[in-house]
Amino acid sequence: MQSFGNDKSFRVRLAAILLIIAFSSLIGGLFYHQVILRNKYTILSENNRIRIQPITPKRGVIYDRNYQVIADNKLSFTVSLVPSEMQNGVTIKQMMNLLDMDSVTVARRASANFIGNYIPTPIKRGLGVEVVSILEEQGERYPGITYSIESVRRYDTAIAAETFIGYIGEISPDEIKASADKEYRPGSLIGKKGIEKTYDQILRGIEGTEFIEISAQGQIIGRYSGKEKIPAVPGDDISLTIDIDLQKKIVSSFHEIDSQFCCGAVVAIDPRNGEILGLASFPELDPNIFSGPIPTDIWDNIVNDITHPLLNRPIAGLYPPGSTTKPITGGAGLELGKVTDRLLLRSCLGGMKFGNRYFRCWEPGGHGRLDLYHALEQSCDVYFYQVGQLVGVDPWCEYASRSGFGKKTGIDIPGEFDGIVPTSGYLNRAYGANKWSKLLVLNFAIGQGEFTVTPLQLAQFYCGLANNGVVFRPHLLREIIGHDGNPVKIEPVQSFHLPYSSEHLRMLNEGLFLVVQGGSGTARGRRKKDYHITGKTGTAQNPHGKNHSWFVAYAPSEDPRIVVAALVENSGHGSDVAAPLVGKVIDYYMTEKVEGFMKNKAVTDGT
């Protein structure tokens, strides 16, 4: 060991050998390319061009929880321009003829999607086979014009899927800059909204590349032999937590209500794990119209529509929750020791005077003296005014915020809104420091005023009530199905715990149970004989028009399997419109999807 490889002459000899090998390999390599292969390269450099043909990977299919297809692909053709093969005056004219476009549009598309001289620049997508047959038969008349096969997204349109799936479209310059990822280039299709956006990396796959040799006359000679073809890697399929059958029921039930009510939102969640079973925004938007460049007139129609179809109401629509958040007020009163469950507060005579203002109850006839259970059952405003006043603005906001309001739920689609929990800091900013009345808390206590929520936040809150205070993050991705066929399950993530003890949660749930099951409950019309429903109606005051109607409920009361929250804009009382809608959805789920109850049904049918 000591002598071997250690003396200087050995090192010099070794270094000399390595250097000679290195120089020889350089000279040998250059000799091989410049002398032996010179004719091949000379032909390539003089006559031919090499075109880089991207191979679009198949985008992953999106399934529902039972592997029914929500979004898949259909083949279509894309016509592209190859800048290096263009002929002055001919190419643009022929492109205009072929695609029936004006020269401005062609030029705009060409410059927007330009990647490189030798790479086809997509001009128009979603074309039929007729265009391709023209190019195939008379290719020499269309120099610099080529086509490729691409898959175009096809969405199930009957299920308001745009709410959660979103759509894909051509990447914008800002998106290219933001991603800094080499996989994206001008003209790429990218998820723009919803699941398509959040899981774009999983769904998109990896683009492949082919190198094609083109003669000086523009004819394809064949694959360039100097560089291997790189095959495309298809994207992974995914399975969502959505149940298509339930989603269909949600959509059809919404359309069964009076057609004057165009707008609203429905959210259905499994409270045991946060899996979103149904999510719909009304009026629906057809995601298929976004697959290519959207014609300006269609886009203008959407943007100017007074029903705002672009607003994703379940996650971005902000509404006062009305009476549905009275459990926050009750829970805060219990936790802070201001009330007990059996304590009777001052009598409701259809309203009550606080300071020098008279605050009305929704029931002009009054409710008399009530305890917490019956106040929830009959949704007595006067009871909750009193509790709200005892709790105070900031403590009340603290409980609202810890119940998941005023901040995003973290659902796995973009565009969620925070909502507003009107703390004293917020009110100081809105009205000026201390220029607001402490009595504003009375409004918040019954879910009115500055307090706004999204339908998803409300559903999440009731998931917590139904699940003994434990809230799982609402999510849509259930499984990633790779090419090896092994699905990777997404584990539910515990998000937070409601700030109420289990004893107090039991009291709140008992009160909400009476809303449907009690003798004078506001939603007693929703009672079913096979199972119990627990829930709460709500009527959100709307300064711009008729009140919004809310109903949020879970079932079965003893072992909750589903929470459904529904909002119908401008439809008045919660018990009139929203409650029957939720009732239908829950009943469908219980009888068709929850095993124990399906069996019961079969038995009843048999007898």
Add this chain to the structure above:
Amino acid sequence: MLEYRHINWRLAAAALGLSIIGIFLIYSSQYNAQTGSSMDYYYRQIIWLILAMAAFAFIIHIPLRMIDFFSYLFYIGAFILLLLVLMIGNSKYGAARWFSFGPINLTPSDVAKLALLAALSRFLAYSKLPPESFGRLIISALLTIVPVILILKQPDLGTSMVFMALLLSLWFWSGLSTLYLLLIISPILSLLAAFHWITWIIYLIVLISVILIIRPKVFIGFYALLSNLAFGIITPYVWNSLADYQKLRILTFLDPGRDPRRAGYQIIQSKIAVGSGGIFGKGYLEGSQSQLKFLPERHTDFIFSVLGEEFGFLGTLIVISIFAYIIYRGVVIALRCRSKFASNLAWGAITILFFQFFVNVGMTFGLTPVTGLPLPFLSYGGTSMILSWSLIGFLILADYNWMEY
């Protein structure tokens, strides 16, 4: 006082010859046949050459002992520059690699090459620790790894490779046994062997028997065994757990030629350019029009392709011969220097020049990966030019002082 007749002018002449060839090639690479003129890169390169020769003149006039004395200070200064460029540097293609002062770009990683060369030369020359000792190896490795990490953050794989090559080469030159060197780089072999478990097991058996036969120091033996096991077992595991697009991103980082739309396309076009040059080339200003117009890096990283296309095999042979001459002179200088520091300095200087030359030329026909390393003396760029001439300055200075201890 410096005696000019004892200076190795032939070495400087070789460098000047390469630099002038470079300027002509840069002119050609940006030449526009329609207007009959070239963009002003060549003009700026002439100014860079003058500045580089001024730096060279400065270096050969300072005493070698001074370089020796200030090498650690120089190293610390370069380290601060590298930190600064990460924080406030300008970026191109998302990588922060240089500072801009008006039209001048300062690339700290080139400064760091000189600083590391001086610092390593000094440490390895004066350290009393034996070549195979743990302390000597770990300190010199740390000296190298700190700037490498900063440069990898930029991220610049090619330059980081220059630093690693410099360390290994100086270890080799300053007396580390070849077998130890092989053991030190063995984890890379383990990585290659690990793509099939049978080859990896065979490799591991060979490695263990080598360790048992040559009986190296305990820490080297353990290092070799553990690092090989780690690379062989953990890497495939981590690799398989990555998503496809993550794998692709890593592979493209290691070998940019895999990315078909960028470097991959450049390789194809560079091969066609070089190959179509044939034996005698297409002639000056004749090649750039047909093939190289699209190569964005043709005046920097792919300058050798311009040479290959316009001057053919004969042209490339001449440039390679000049490089071979510089390397040969450098080895002779490193051999005859009596002072260990001067010898290390000369050996390190030719290591940097040779490594960049080899990787850059090999890249033009697909032998080596596209790493963004410039060709010394020929590629467009100020700091690269000054670096290359400074290295020639080190060589001449070492040669001039060869008798000193």
